[in-house]
Amino acid sequence: MKFGTRIKDLRTRRGLTLDQLAQETNSSKSYIWELENKNPPRPSAEKLAAIAAALGVTVDYLIGTDEQTLEKAEDKAFFREYSSLPEETRRQLREMAKILGTKKGK
Template identity: 75%
Template sequence: MPPKAKFGSRIKELRTEKKMTLDQLAAATESSKSYIWELENKNPPRPSAEKLSAIAKALGVTVDYLFGADEQTKAEAEDVAFFREYSEMPEQTRIQLRAIAKTLTAKKE
């Protein structure tokens, strides 16, 4: 599947997995419903870098994953997106999350 076709199908797939409507994704990315529909269904898509970033953030993945530009799995894209969000959190929140992660890891061992 060429990257451009992958782009639209990945947006739609992620949006529906998250049970988001076109309206909800549009609102989360400050776009119109018709713009999101066009990205999902038209070829070739021509979103701005700002819109790409907003869509990837709203869907919890990376721009690279949306385009299929590399062999990044969905789980890897979600991890990268989570770390980006984590990096922007207040220090106290990051400390709490690290403590939670240690607790979860200790229970598995």
């Protein structure tokens, strides 16, 4: 899958408009449109990171440099976010995960 196609696919899956993704990444609507539709796109590393964060995936997944699945990319992005949270928040999330894991088994 091409870079632009991945952005558009992820954006639409998350229910974001071009305007919304542009706003979340401090970009213009036309810039996001160009990334989705022009070949080859040439985004800066800063913009790539912002777009990946807004879409909840890794930069590697977005540009297709590895063979990870969307689910694994989302997990990696979540873990990076989780790692930057305060310790108390991480503790609470671990407790919630235990509770949810217990309910799933029933």
